[in-house]
Amino acid sequence: MSSDGLFNLPDTPELAPIVSGSGSLSGSDHASAPLAVRMRPKTLDELIGQEHLLAPGSPLRQVIDGDQPLTILLWGPPGTGKTTIASLISGHTNRRFVEVSAVSAGVKEVREVIAGARRALAASGTETVLFVDEVHRFSKAQQDALLPGVENRWVSLVAATTENPHFSVISPLLSRSLLLTLESLEDEDIATLIDRAVADERGLDGAITLTDEARDHLTRLAGGDGRRALTYLEAAAGAAKAQNKTEVDVGDAALAVDKAAVRYDRQGDQHYDVISAFIKSMRGSDVDAALHYLARMIEAGEDPRFIARRLMILASEDIGMADPTALQTAVAAAEAVAMIGFPEARITLAQAVITLSLAPKSNAVIRAIDAAIADIRAGKVGAVPPALRDAHYAGAKKLGHGHDYKYAHSDERGIVSQQYAPDEVNGARYYEPSEHGEEAMLKKRLAIIRKILADESG
Numbered sequence: 001m002s003s004d005g006l007f008n009l010p011d012t013p014e015l016a017p018i019v020s021g022s023g024s025l026s027g028s029d030h031a032s033a034p035l036a037v038r039m040r041p042k043t044l045d046e047l048i049g050q051e052h053l054l055a056p057g058s059p060l061r062q063v064i065d066g067d068q069p070l071t072i073l074l075w076g077p078p079g080t081g082k083t084t085i086a087s088l089i090s091g092h093t094n095r096r097f098v099e100v101s102a103v104s105a106g107v108k109e110v111r112e113v114i115a116g117a118r119r120a121l122a123a124s125g126t127e128t129v130l131f132v133d134e135v136h137r138f139s140k141a142q143q144d145a146l147l148p149g150v151e152n153r154w155v156s157l158v159a160a161t162t163e164n165p166h167f168s169v170i171s172p173l174l175s176r177s178l179l180l181t182l183e184s185l186e187d188e189d190i191a192t193l194i195d196r197a198v199a200d201e202r203g204l205d206g207a208i209t210l211t212d213e214a215r216d217h218l219t220r221l222a223g224g225d226g227r228r229a230l231t232y233l234e235a236a237a238g239a240a241k242a243q244n245k246t247e248v249d250v251g252d253a254a255l256a257v258d259k260a261a262v263r264y265d266r267q268g269d270q271h272y273d274v275i276s277a278f279i280k281s282m283r284g285s286d287v288d289a290a291l292h293y294l295a296r297m298i299e300a301g302e303d304p305r306f307i308a309r310r311l312m313i314l315a316s317e318d319i320g321m322a323d324p325t326a327l328q329t330a331v332a333a334a335e336a337v338a339m340i341g342f343p344e345a346r347i348t349l350a351q352a353v354i355t356l357s358l359a360p361k362s363n364a365v366i367r368a369i370d371a372a373i374a375d376i377r378a379g380k381v382g383a384v385p386p387a388l389r390d391a392h393y394a395g396a397k398k399l400g401h402g403h404d405y406k407y408a409h410s411d412e413r414g415i416v417s418q419q420y421a422p423d424e425v426n427g428a429r430y431y432e433p434s435e436h437g438e439e440a441m442l443k444k445r446l447a448i449i450r451k452i453l454a455d456e457s458g
Contacts (some may be wrong), residue, residue, distance in 0.1 A: 035234040036227045038202045039193075040084050042091065048196075048226065049189040050081055050182055059178055064089055071150050071157040073135075073165050073174070076182025077341055079225030082160035085180075086131040089158055095127040096120065098155075102137040107145045114149035121154055128155045135159035136168035143170045150176050164339070184224025184341075191219050193226050194233055208237050213250040220301025221257060223342055232257045274300075279310060283318045287357035294353050304345045308334035311352050319356060320365035322437035329355050360437025368431040375425055382422025417455045427454075 041047045044054060044064060053060045059070075072089075074082040090097035098113055117128035130149065132138070138146075149155040150173065157177070165174055185193070197203035198210055210233075218236065222229035233248075235256035240248045278293035297307060308330070315330040333352035337345040387405040406416040419426060429450075433443035 034231065035197060035203055036230040039197050039200065039230055040087060041081075042088075044088060047081060047084065047088070048193050049185040050085075053085075053180055053182070060085070060180060071173075071177040072159070073169065073177040073179045074158065074160045074182060075165050075179060076162070077184050077224065078162055079222075079227035079229070080182040080184060081226065082182060083131075083133060086129075086133075086158040086160065089156070090129045090131070095129045095156065097129050097131065099131045099133070102132055102134040102142075105142070107141050110142055110145040114145070114154060117149060118152075118154040130155040130157050132157065132159045134161065136161045136163040136165070140170055143173050147172055147176075185222075185226050186224070187219050190222045190224070190226065190229045191215055193229055194218060197230055197233055204233075204237055207246070208240055209247045211247065211249045214248050214253040217250050217253045218257075221253075223301055275306075275310060278307075279314055279318075282314055282353065282357045283361065285357055285361065287354055290353050290357045291350060294349060298342070298346050298349075304337045304342055304349060305334070307349055308337045308352075311349075311356060314356060317366045318361055318363060319359045320362045320439070321442055322360040322362035322364075322434060322439040324438065326356055326359050360439070362434040362436050362439050364431060364433050364439065371430045375428065380422075380424040382424035384422065385419045387418060388420065413452065415449055415452050417453050420453070 044061075047054065052058075055061070060072075074085055076082060087097075096117075098117070100110065100113055113130060117130065120126045120128060130146075132146070135143070146157060150157050159169075159173075159177070161168060165177075165179060169177075194210065194215055198208065199206055214236065218229055218232050221232055232253070236248045236253040239252045239256040240246070243252075245252070274293055274296055278290060278297070281287075281289035281293060294307070298304075312327065312330040312334055315326040319326040329352055333348050336348045340348070404418075406418045408414055408416050410416070421428065431446070433439040433446060435443065
């Protein structure tokens with residue numbers, strides 16, 4: 001290793017900007033480096049969140065504590081610790097650390113790094129950790145170039161991606177890798193991260209203090225992204241310093257990140273009031289008001305999964321059979337939100353909100369199930385009619401099970417008259433369709449069905 005801390009790889013000048021030595025990523029943890037870089041954990045104990053990866057005996061612990069060569073794929077949202085884990089793997093093992101940029105490196109550069117790692121292993125037994133950030137940006141050819149080093153253990157590959165590796169990483173590389181999934185940081189984790197950065201000598205070293213409101217605002221805006229939280233904190237501290245202040249308040253935080261501090265407490269009245277108004281606006285078909293409350297929740301940092309869950313509930317409770325596709329839209333939106341996250345998820349949520357707001361409304365579904373449940377709770381639970389009982393086991397027919405059962409498909413109408421409900425609720429009507437949307441047609445069909453079913457003479 002050279003005196004400046006970088007490894008002397010083969011004479012390949014073009015590798016200089018993409019290769020770093022052990023100890024840090026690209027040597028960027030100097031005093032003027034961004035706060036998020038300076039506060040990068042030096043030990044596993046400093047790592048915040050991702051407890052599921054840090055348990056004793058976990059694969060990650062084995063790699064770091066046991067110094068085992070492995071190929072690891074780190075998959076998770078931005079700011080969850082992927083780069084930090086790569087750095088820890090290097091810092092806690094006696095290996096050289098090489099970082100390759102998926103943005104600027106080509107196949108030639110990748111092969112040369114692999115070749116350099118092979119020579120180092122043969123010459124001195126020195127193992128190499130190769131870190132590839134944003135590996136999903138690598139083409140198939142570039143990913144193929146990694147395979148010889150991985151298969152022969154010339155390198156311990158640590159690759160990070162924000163995209164689903166099942167779609168963005170080639171199968172041969174994926175099958176040879178240990179896939180570790182990272183999760184967005186919880187609000188408590190973000191708050192801890194912020195407090196640590198305020199006090200730590202690597203961070204702001206106690207030069208400023210933070211009001212509770214400012215901390216809450218920065219936490220909400222971070223959206224589970226630790227890097228974003230520290231970037232916002234650094235900007236807010238700079239805004240306060242420019243005003244000769246030592247305390248960062250919510251105004252400084254809002255000014256620094258160019259977002260107004262929305263009064264919104266996820267555990268308080270604002271949370272419940274806004275979501276209530278949101279639901280009632282869609283129920284009332286006021287699409288503009290619904291979009292206002294959606295935007296308000298997004299800007300306040302509300303969990304998009306919570307919003308998506310409420311949309312699914314509304315689709316059945318307030319639209320139901322008036323537009324049966326509403327539930328499909330809401331479920332699709334929830335799945336999309338889970339896969340893409342913010343900021344893009346705002347578009348998906350908006351589309352779902354517009355669809356549900358403008359859909360015809362009916363609460364017939366919830367009224368039907370609640371009426372049926374009310375009868376059950378009132379004790380109206382009778383015996384299943386003999387014709388409908390299970391007749392598949394030995395002796396069932398002797399008990400009269402299935403006797404005189406009429407098969408619906410044997411009738412040209414697809415409907416036959418017989419008693420389906422227990423005596424206690426026979427004739428009860430729970431589902432009463434509205435005249436809205438597709439339910440108006442269902443109402444006409446239901447009237448015909450009920451007339452046929454009521455004709456006990458067949």
